[in-house]
Amino acid sequence: MPRPSRWSEILVAAGEEFRERGYDTATLESIGARVGILKGSIYNYVASKEELLLAVVEQPAKQLLAELDRLNHDSGSSAAARLRELIRTQVRIFSDCYPAAFVYLQHIRMSGERFDEFRAMDARYMAAVEELVADGARSGEFSLAADARTTARAIVGMLDWMQHWFTPRGEQADRELADQLFATALGGLAAGGGMHAMARDLP
Template identity: 30%
Template structure:
């Protein structure tokens, strides 16, 4: 659930305002996806919601505030799934496999917000990007961590740089947002299966 930045509303009206806020985020995400962040105005967001543009300022100070929340929520939601996947029993290679499967699932369920996350992060000032990505836990660090663990325990090949490899693996998985579509979810299992076969064979040490 998303947090409303301006919380000075009376308690009695809180529910509908939270619903409205959630609608604003959904509509803004769709418009950012279709037209890009730069190409979307607050006026258009208001129009699509059937409200006055001025009403938006009850929730935000600027279009950038909306983008920040959209990207922050997308990041947090995906990380939660990944974190549970990373706790699976077994070797680091097993954890890596579970993380790959979870991340593809997460992208398939959130194709549009994943696209906005990947394409529009650059539209935020560096400070805001750091706020979203700079926590103790983030995607690249999680992949780098499991790769390092696998290299130490001997299940993952040691001739690779874990940081660059994490970037490559994560980028490869993220690239599926371009062609994974909710309406073609029948293929999700096949996609997960192909990714794990290719990447796990590509990253395992001999005999693993």
């Protein structure tokens, strides 16, 4: 009778190891130790540490991009409603894919052909957020303090910084956190233009 696969356990252990120790310091031996298997057994699943890292980050990266593509095709919702859903989705993925989602953010700039794929996905994500912000400005929902590109990067930066402090707290608490972040972003988007003018007049 074949032994049950340990792949899901290996992915979780690898995500924890990469987040806590970093890719360069982590070893297949230490990842195997978290699962209770020898390094040689991991080679039944992957050929290298880089391949294991790619497997860890693939799910959250593709899941987030798929959700963003869905939101961009939701022409019946306001820009503010789509932004709220985006932030809720990102916090949910951070929770569901913890800590793999943060491993992705930490290692997306690594060199290698496969990481080029993830960087291309990241560029698509940034372009989509920028377009969402621009939609809100065109419709009059948002009054931007900066151009859409800078504003989008500020919003994404706020969310990406969660890698330094966020831990999942449960569905209800995570959703409340997402709505708090949305309210923070929306305050700047709705009043940013006026606040920027006021800042220029400060002595």
